[in-house]
Amino acid sequence: xxxxxxxxxxxxxxxxxxxxxxxxxxIARVESSVPLPRAYYTHSNSAEEDQSSMYFSACISxxxxxxxxxxxxxxxxxxxxxNSSQFPSIVAELQHQLEEWREVLPPFFSFTVDxxxxxxxxxxxxxxxxxxxxxxIYRPYLMWLLSGLGHxxxxxxxxxxxxxxxxxxxxxxxxxxxxxxxxxxxxFSHTVLVDT
Numbered sequence: 001x002x003x004x005x006x007x008x009x010x011x012x013x014x015x016x017x018x019x020x021x022x023x024x025x026x027i028a029r030v031e032s033s034v035p036l037p038r039a040y041y042t043h044s045n046s047a048e049e050d051q052s053s054m055y056f057s058a059c060i061s062x063x064x065x066x067x068x069x070x071x072x073x074x075x076x077x078x079x080x081x082x083n084s085s086q087f088p089s090i091v092a093e094l095q096h097q098l099e100e101w102r103e104v105l106p107p108f109f110s111f112t113v114d115x116x117x118x119x120x121x122x123x124x125x126x127x128x129x130x131x132x133x134x135x136x137i138y139r140p141y142l143m144w145l146l147s148g149l150g151h152x153x154x155x156x157x158x159x160x161x162x163x164x165x166x167x168x169x170x171x172x173x174x175x176x177x178x179x180x181x182x183x184x185x186x187x188f189s190h191t192v193l194v195d196t
Contacts, residue, residue, distance in 0.1 A: 054106055055122045061101060062129045069094050069136050087140070088166070094137045102130055115183045124186055131181040138174035145171050 072090055073079050080087045105111075111118050111127040118124030145163060163171075 051106075051108055051122070055109065055126075058101075058105060058109060058126055059129070062126070062133065065094075065097060065101060066129075066133050066136065068097075069133060073137070073140060091137055091140075091170070095134070098130065098133050098137065113180060115180070118184075121186075124184070127184060128181060128186075131177045131184070135174050135177035135181065138170050138177065141167055141170035142174045 071079075072094065073087075080090045102111075105126065108120070109123045109126055111123045111130070113127070113131070118127055145167060
């Protein structure tokens with residue numbers, strides 16, 4: 001039952017993130033009270049089963065991080081991307097959490113942030129999730145620059161006609177993540193929603 005819950009959690013949140021008009025079931029409200037699965041029994045080979053369970057855990061933790069990013073930055077009326085002097089520190093913390101997620105991945109799932117072929121489909125998919133999360137974290141900077149408004153929190157961040165080095169670096173981080181995501185697009189057979 002736990003596996004089913006967490007699979008539904010990942011799937012629903014992926015749909016809601018991509019198709020915001022879809023109704024929300026409320027599954028996210030109880031996520032903190034549902035333990036992660038302990039035993040998977042998905043493969044006859046114990047090494048494959050361990051890799052499968054670690055991959056599932058990595059997908060769950062990434063989905064939770066993406067939800068946190070959306071909530072902290074984009075929530076209506078409370079998101080820091082709207083107007084907050086704490087926005088740069090929130091972005092820095094979310095980026096730190098994203099890098100920590102990547103650093104604790106087992107070697108079998110490790111990936112480079114470039115166009116080098118992934119060592120397997122799971123690491124390739126996790127790289128795509130990482131790049132998606134990175135672009136979402138830095139997207140407000142790009143939106144501010146393109147909208148002509150500049151950073152809303154203070155006058156130190158520059159303006160679209162005179163962007164600060166921080167704004168340019170953050171826009172570049174967003175664009176680079178989007179570019180790497182596009183260059184690494186593949187269909188992954190083990191996913192329900194295929195990026196392509």
